[in-house]
Amino acid sequence: MLDYKFIKDNLEAVKQNIVNRNMTADADEVVRLYDERTALVTRLQQLREKRNENAALMKGKLEEAKRRELIEKGKELKDAVAEAEKTLTETEAKLEEAARKIPNMAHPQAPIGKVDTENLEVKKVGTPRVFSFPPKDHVALGEALDIIDFDRGTKVSGQKFYYLKNEAVFLEQALIMYALGILRKHGFTPFITPDIAKQEVLQGIGFNPRGNESNVYCIEDEGTCLVATAEITLGGYHSGEILDKSKLPLFYCGLSHCFRREAGAAGHFSKGLYRVHQFDKVEMFVYCLPEESDAIHEKLRMIEEEIFTGLGIPFRVVDTCTGDLGAPAYRKWDLEAWMPGRADEAHPTGDYGEVTSTSNCTDYQARRLNIKYKDDDGKNKYVHMLNGTAIAAGRAMLAVIENYQNEDGSITVPEVLRAICGFDTISAKRGA
Helix, strand or coil: CCCHHHHHHCHHHHHHHHHHCCCCCCHHHHHHHHHHHHHHHHHHHHHHHHHHHHHHHCCCCCCHHHHHHHHHHHHHHHHHHHHHHHHHHHHHHHHHHHHCCCCCCCCCCCCCCCCHHHCEEEEEECCCCCCCCCCCCHHHHHHHCCCEEHHHHHHHHCCCCCEECCHHHHHHHHHHHHHHHHHHHCCCEEEECCCEEEHHHHHHHCCCCCCCCCCCCEECCCCEEECCCHHHHHHHCCCCCEECHHHCCEEEEEEEEEECCCCCCCCHHHCCCCCCCEEEEEEEEEEECHHHHHHHHHHHHHHHHHHHHHHCCCEEEEECCHHHCCCCCCEEEEEEEEEHHHCCCCCCCCEEEEEEEEEECCCHHHHHHCCEEECCCCCEEECEEEEEEEEEHHHHHHHHHHHCECCCCCEECCHHHHHHHCCCEECCCCCC
16 A cells, blocks of 8 residues: 555645546545544553553552542543544554555556556567468367367356367466576576465455455455465565565566456457466566666566567567556556457457566555565665566467467467477367
């Protein structure tokens, strides 16, 4: 969350930022509760001082009437302190609840906009392939090659679930190992993280575990949820800790299953692997000093670009607009891969679709999770936290299948994956 005093001192900017992000939050209420809490803290301190003074007076020799008077006064002060403590606790809870709804401030250069169509394209890499035949989408290709089964995924688990079969199993594992290999080269510490996290960790990272807009599967009566990304488990890894400044930055990467309800997600281009309830992902996560986060954010983006450049997939980079940032992000870059299967009347040869993103969340998550470092001046300060997708296996596989398809319906495996896969082509099965 944002610092309470920052909200008060920059109230108009905070309110404008809420508008720019197309979110609902009451910054005025935060300031009112913050002032109320400040007054209550002062009042409580005064009452405690009077209680202590009263107790000190009772230590001397006193006449019985005076002693009774002080005892009665002591009881009154004790009750007043207890009542003030209760009121303060209630006010602090209301203050925190209101403040958690305030989004992080956006980078001054982040484009102002409400929806993803207002994101700003900043870079294109690679040229979309011109096919000499009508290309198919990954759903048709996957079913024809017997490597993806959506129908039985729906039958067994419900909509937006699927089975990977045959070569697709090796292709997904190859994508994961390829990404992990690049991250190892860049000095990341690898993790396989839990698939479950406590609700307070999700709230700290900025996910809403409850409510109609929640994208999270909660486990009833357990106070836990299935993770939507390893950002949650890697971000919670150091919660409540004071990190050694000399060891920062910490570069982590986590492999996990990801579970998302995708409530309300629909549309022609949400079909197949693009928007599903379960997928595998390798996530990058960094803890660093505040002065390092902008440069590290660029580093994470360049790693994402390196991964997709190596795969030979055309892509573009967009600067995410304020309304599409999400509450924790200060700035976010999206990589959108070229997907021939997205062809329609407006885009007859295909279109770009998001495959990775990387966000600088500054100290927003660190404040909620209480993650600090001891600075050279001896003071404990909040770290900055960043995240980025190295590979989301489903969407990466989608891009590979559609971009590397051949006229006979086979798929050529990208060169960087062949040694890991153990084959260079996915062909139709005999008798299929």
